[in-house]
Amino acid sequence: MNWFPIFYREILLFQRRLLRLGYVVSALFAPLLYLLAFGLGLGKRVAIPGTSYLDYLLPGLIAMSSMTNAYTWVANGLTVGRLHFRTFQVYVQAPVTATDIVMGELLAGVARGLFASLILLGLGLLLGSRLQLNLMFVLALILNCALFAALGVIVGMRSRSHEDTATFTNFLILPMAFFCGTFFPVNEMPWIVQVIINCLPLTHANHLLRFPAWTLANLDSLIVLSAYALGCIVLGIVIIRRYSE
Amino acid sequence: MIITQDLSKHYREVVALDGLYLEIHPGEIFGLLGPNGAGKTTTIKILTTLARPTRGRAFLQDYDVVRQPLPVKKLIGVCPQEINLDKELSAYENLWIYGRLYRVPGLHQRIKELLEFGDLRDRASHLVKNFSGGMQRRLLILRALLSRPQVLFLDEPTVGLDPQVRRQLWSLIQQLKQEGITIVLTTHYIEEAEMLCDRVGILNRGRLIALDTPAAIVARLGGYVVEATENGKREYHLVKDKAEAYSCAQTENCEVIIRQVNLEDVFIQLTGERLSR
Numbered sequence: 001m002n003w004f005p006i007f008y009r010e011i012l013l014f015q016r017r018l019l020r021l022g023y024v025v026s027a028l029f030a031p032l033l034y035l036l037a038f039g040l041g042l043g044k045r046v047a048i049p050g051t052s053y054l055d056y057l058l059p060g061l062i063a064m065s066s067m068t069n070a071y072t073w074v075a076n077g078l079t080v081g082r083l084h085f086r087t088f089q090v091y092v093q094a095p096v097t098a099t100d101i102v103m104g105e106l107l108a109g110v111a112r113g114l115f116a117s118l119i120l121l122g123l124g125l126l127l128g129s130r131l132q133l134n135l136m137f138v139l140a141l142i143l144n145c146a147l148f149a150a151l152g153v154i155v156g157m158r159s160r161s162h163e164d165t166a167t168f169t170n171f172l173i174l175p176m177a178f179f180c181g182t183f184f185p186v187n188e189m190p191w192i193v194q195v196i197i198n199c200l201p202l203t204h205a206n207h208l209l210r211f212p213a214w215t216l217a218n219l220d221s222l223i224v225l226s227a228y229a230l231g232c233i234v235l236g237i238v239i240i241r242r243y244s245e
Numbered sequence: 246m247i248i249t250q251d252l253s254k255h256y257r258e259v260v261a262l263d264g265l266y267l268e269i270h271p272g273e274i275f276g277l278l279g280p281n282g283a284g285k286t287t288t289i290k291i292l293t294t295l296a297r298p299t300r301g302r303a304f305l306q307d308y309d310v311v312r313q314p315l316p317v318k319k320l321i322g323v324c325p326q327e328i329n330l331d332k333e334l335s336a337y338e339n340l341w342i343y344g345r346l347y348r349v350p351g352l353h354q355r356i357k358e359l360l361e362f363g364d365l366r367d368r369a370s371h372l373v374k375n376f377s378g379g380m381q382r383r384l385l386i387l388r389a390l391l392s393r394p395q396v397l398f399l400d401e402p403t404v405g406l407d408p409q410v411r412r413q414l415w416s417l418i419q420q421l422k423q424e425g426i427t428i429v430l431t432t433h434y435i436e437e438a439e440m441l442c443d444r445v446g447i448l449n450r451g452r453l454i455a456l457d458t459p460a461a462i463v464a465r466l467g468g469y470v471v472e473a474t475e476n477g478k479r480e481y482h483l484v485k486d487k488a489e490a491y492s493c494a495q496t497e498n499c500e501v502i503i504r505q506v507n508l509e510d511v512f513i514q515l516t517g518e519r520l521s522r
Binding site: 017094 | 293294295319321329330331342343345346347
């Protein structure tokens with residue numbers, strides 16, 4: 001395995017961008033806005049049985065933020081690196097395997113997703129939210145980041161332009177962010193919508209981050225997330241292995 | 246060292262490369278010459294495992310580039326046409342990451358050696374985005390040399406550079422030949438091919454139309470060209486020697502230039518087009 005240089009390159013680039021105000025604002029502004037607007041504004045009017053709205057919202061925002069950060073940076077990085085800067089071609093011409101490339105990109109995506117989650121977590125705790133932080137929580141968070149980073153690899157490799165990546169984001173990532181139980185419980189939706197929502201991975205990530213216990217129901221969600229992650233990783237490897245200009 | 250057999254690449258209806266048979270010998274500088282769209286970059290892409298051929302096969306030291314890509318990748322260094330360095334990273338970081346991809350032993354020392362060789366030692370920690378075009382191009386070549394490749398592919402290595410920097414890079418390429426590296430370069434600069442290459446293959450619309458040493462290719466055509474320009478229209482006459490050139494010039498009733506035949510004349514003769522179309 002020789003994934004480390006790919007991972008390290010991404011982390012170095014991430015570190016450079018992190019120092020720019022623009023990056024911090026674009027990566028963290030949206031979840032922060034949701035936290036303040038929904039948590040402090042709408043939250044006072046919404047009743048969630050057994051918990052406060054802030055405690056309900058924060059795990060959802062962490063799931064959403066880890067998803068978008070892990071996915072967006074990998075998808076955009078690969079699209080731009082492959083089509084515009086042609087830095088991706090360096091990997092293809094180097095003696096590394098498709099698995100190395102996917103693992104390097106995926107782990108960098110996980111690191112970015114976790115970084116964004118940690119900031120939200122810190123902010124939520126400052127606002128008085130009580131989260132159940134345990135091994136299941138961490139496992140679910142890492143799985144969620146890995147799954148969407150792997151999805152980012154697929155989208156980044158298949159996009160024929162930057163617009164393609166944006167289209168995919170608008171049609172899959174954005175609806176998931178709103179419908180998978182981030183802001184409100186899914187059990188109040190029509191049953192057919194609930195069936196669809198339950199097939200989407202973010203629903204399971206939300207569920208696991210809210211109720212991170214080792215129960216049979218949670219095991220189902222863990223299996224669903226793992227299956228999605230594994231499927232995306234394998235597909236990403238196949239796409240890169242078949243890459244030809 | 247490198248053998249291609251009936252190598253072809255089609256992009257839907259467009260034929261980028263059409264039945265290329267080629268043999269490149271160890272230690273030589275081989276030039277692929279041709280205008281934009283001739284198939285030079287496509288050939289390089291196939292030989293460096295970036296593109297799969299539609300038909301035909303290519304071998305690098307007995308390794309099939311399609312079926313055995315990993316051993317092929319270990320033997321080659323690639324300097325692409327576009328500067329695909331990470332411009333947000335320093336020269337050292339760029340080289341370090343590339344060196345780790347190739348698992349270069351004694352990487353730190355090797356980077357130091359190369360930065361010294363490329364006269365970039367003082368710039369090691371500077372961000373690449375602050376480098377001039379010539380320095381970026383030099384760093385790109387140094388990066389390709391990190392893994393001590395046996396074959397170096399240079400795709401239009403001096404495109405867009407001013408003449409002084411171009412000459413510096415030519416000298417660098419000649420030094421590499423002294424070290425025994427086989428070099429395959431593509432260019433559409435005549436003087437570059439004539440100056441650097443032991444042999445050239447001229448490509449046009451995906452087909453190889455001439456293959457030999459630059460001198461031998463030129464010699465086939467004749468010794469001199471009489472270039473007559475009248476009302477903006479240029480005419481070429483190929484003649485064997487200077488005496489014939491002078492007598493030919495006397496028959497023209499306009500501005501006349503007599504010069505030695507070059508590869509561009511060969512190209513025009515073979516295809517009816519200029520190299521830099």
